[in-house]
Amino acid sequence: MFSLTHKTAVITGGGSGIGQAIARLFAKQGAEVIILDLNETGASQTVTDILREGGKAVFYRCDVSDQSEVKKVLDLASKVDILVNSAGVSHVGKLENTSEADFDRIFRVNVKGVYNCMSVAVEKMKKQGGGVILNLASVASSVGIPDRFAYSMSKGAVLTMTLSVARDYIDQKIRCNCISPGRVHTPFVDDFLKKNYAGQEKEMFEKLAKTQPIGRMGTPEEMATLALYLCSDEAGFVTGADYSIDGGFVSLK
Incomplete structure (x- = not known):
């Protein structure tokens, strides 16, 4: 179960944290992993670890907020069966102490970056006859969290983009879900x-x-396990869903 053999998985932000854990687990399950990141040291280490364990992985330095860069890199891939949008940045602050520069930075990476990667991947998936997209949202997209104004804005956008893509491309056999970590x-x-x-x-x-x-x-590995299920064929009936994985943060407060 949960085999990703013969699948190509593009993972943004695979150089650290949750993205890194997802890249390692997907490779262990047989996927050929393509990591997009600006963190050259971390991403290179992820690839080294995967290769050492007998997996397949490559790393491309890529600014996900630049659509031309994303297209250039993904055009190198013969196919994209899975896209995981894990790249993201954070910001601590409420409305009054969030500068325009802060807001633009968060929007550029967390919102536009997801849009850019989905836009390019969906075109490839349509030609292939289907695919799976998994976005990383957050509990901040569902509940109010102090001092996370810009970050919450961006993750709310990720959630609603997920629902839109799931609805618009269901007939092209493209599934799109998101997970919301605590x-x-x-x-x-x-x-x-x-x-x-x-x-x-x-x-x-x-x-x-x-x-x-x-x-x-939570641990990055726990997030990766849920990601594996949602990107596997066993989750073929799941689309347009947001899964909280937060130790009860949203539902048990």
Whole structure:
């Protein structure tokens, strides 16, 4: 079950965190993985790890906010069976302390980047006779979270783009879903705590972990497992869905 043999999976943001975990798991399940990222060090390490384990993977440096770059890179792929939009950036701030530059940066990567990759991939999938798209939204797309104005805006857009693409291309056998993680322990969290709470990292980590009713943060590997199901043939009846994977954050608060 959940085999991705003979499938080509394009994963943006595969150089770290959730994207990296998805890339490794998909390769383990037989997919030929194509990583798009600006993080050359992290993405190269992901590819090295996959190759060491006997998998197939390549990395292309690509700015997903630039549609011409995305098209140039994806034109190198003979096919795209799976697209996972994991690349994203965050921002801490409410409306009044979110600058126009901050807003534009978040929109450019988190919204336009997803649009660009889906736009190119859908054209290839239509010619192939189908495919699967998985977007990473967030619990911030469904509930109000303090000091996440621009980030929540972007993830709300990801959710609704997912629904639109699922509806518009269902007749072309293209499935499109998204997952909405709660807090996940990634290098971003560690860097955030180090930058904003120097000397108090442990205490703040525990505080953030306990905001999930389950009592801890999720792991990138747990996110990857759900991603694998949704991108596999076993999920062939699933489209236009948003899956919360948040330790009960949304439903049990």
